[in-house]
Amino acid sequence: AQALTAAPAPTPLTAVGTDRVPFHGAHQAGIAQRAQAVGQLAAFDLRPAGRSRRALAALLRRWTAAAAAMAEGRPPSDDDQVALDAGPSRLTVTFGLGRSLFARVDGLGDRLPAALAPIPAFGQDQLDPARSDGDLFVQIGADDPNVAWHALRTVQRLARGTAAVRWQMSGFNRAPGAATVDRTPRNLMGQVDGTGNPASLGKVWVPRSSGDQAWMRGGSYAVVRRIRMLLDDWDELDGGRQEAVIGRRRSTGAPLSAPAHAPERTPMDLAATGSDGLPAIAANAHIRLAAPQSNGGATLLRRTFSFHDGYDPDGAPDAGLLFVAWQADPRTGFVPVQRRLDRGDALSVFVRHVSSALFAVPPGCAPGEYVGQPLLEA
Ligand SMILES: C=CC1=C(C)c2cc3[nH]c(cc4nc(cc5[nH]c(cc1n2)c(C)c5CCC(=O)O)C(CCC(=O)O)=C4C)c(C)c3C=C
Numbered sequence: 001a002q003a004l005t006a007a008p009a010p011t012p013l014t015a016v017g018t019d020r021v022p023f024h025g026a027h028q029a030g031i032a033q034r035a036q037a038v039g040q041l042a043a044f045d046l047r048p049a050g051r052s053r054r055a056l057a058a059l060l061r062r063w064t065a066a067a068a069a070m071a072e073g074r075p076p077s078d079d080d081q082v083a084l085d086a087g088p089s090r091l092t093v094t095f096g097l098g099r100s101l102f103a104r105v106d107g108l109g110d111r112l113p114a115a116l117a118p119i120p121a122f123g124q125d126q127l128d129p130a131r132s133d134g135d136l137f138v139q140i141g142a143d144d145p146n147v148a149w150h151a152l153r154t155v156q157r158l159a160r161g162t163a164a165v166r167w168q169m170s171g172f173n174r175a176p177g178a179a180t181v182d183r184t185p186r187n188l189m190g191q192v193d194g195t196g197n198p199a200s201l202g203k204v205w206v207p208r209s210s211g212d213q214a215w216m217r218g219g220s221y222a223v224v225r226r227i228r229m230l231l232d233d234w235d236e237l238d239g240g241r242q243e244a245v246i247g248r249r250r251s252t253g254a255p256l257s258a259p260a261h262a263p264e265r266t267p268m269d270l271a272a273t274g275s276d277g278l279p280a281i282a283a284n285a286h287i288r289l290a291a292p293q294s295n296g297g298a299t300l301l302r303r304t305f306s307f308h309d310g311y312d313p314d315g316a317p318d319a320g321l322l323f324v325a326w327q328a329d330p331r332t333g334f335v336p337v338q339r340r341l342d343r344g345d346a347l348s349v350f351v352r353h354v355s356s357a358l359f360a361v362p363p364g365c366a367p368g369e370y371v372g373q374p375l376l377e378a
């Protein structure tokens, strides 16, 4: 065996480290790109010293400059060097604004978008206010854990004196190169999760020609829900019942309306029946109730991370989904879909929504500009 003191074999920086996502553009990075292996979500509340347009603009300018540098694999100014030897690793840092911010910062009251209306309470919610909402949102994704943590630490350091962390959550996904087959990654229930995401992002971006607030055009709205999975209860179901709850096969992710060995992306047929004459995709199956065709066309881009934060005293894992859903308007996206799921989804007895937040995510910016500039300066 090689002695631990021996110099490590020189491994070349692979595509995992060198891959990058451009920070600048029409839309912020971290929405259209497939989710990275590591996610860090954080909400900040403005401190009294940060509750002016000037202080907020300065913070967003600092955050933008640091995020743009790190996305290229360059250190931000006054760097702590935590990620000095790493490549950009597909780092994205995405910034959002919560409803409470518009009441706290002078002169922003009349700039509150109608789409930032509070998410209504749902019957099965068990939300913790301390882990919900927030003035500012930062979503970080990277294919390397050190790179993601470095970005989180950097935005938090740059906020000192202006804004303080309100809540923070860490998540993960399959690492690039880890799959043996070409298939959408699995969640912690073992399901292929993400297959039904929209092929086009037309309903994700606020249209250029509409919306009550011009500064949000080209932006999007993020609904963030920490959804715990009741995994010990789930384990009690046999495989067939687990598949019926979702409406898709566990092995391939194909819909239950398709033949046994159909590929993952076979379209679902909600009218199909089995040999018993019953619907192949049950009336209360998750995909039937969540699908756009069951919700007047309501469409979401789900870009989620799994989480696991230890165990309860009874041994149950505190694990589940950091559910991040993107849409042009949550009132016609997340809200009607969740209303339907809350009332009738077979999955709902195996999950628990424990936190909720909604953020307006402004469009992207060009070099020299900062995210949110049209809100604060136009
Ligand atoms: C309000 C929206 C949704 C919540 C909350 C939600 C929670 C949730 N979902 C899964 C697992 C799966 N979801 C799947 C599909 C799916 N889910 C939603 C919406 C919400 N899910 C939509 C819009 C869809 C797509 C429906 C379609 O048109 O096909 C699937 C199937 C595979 C896939 O399409 O991704 C799984 C599996 C969990 C575990 C969960 C909460 C913890």
Ligand SMILES: [Fe+2]
Binding pocket: 286, 290
């Ligand atoms: Fe779902």
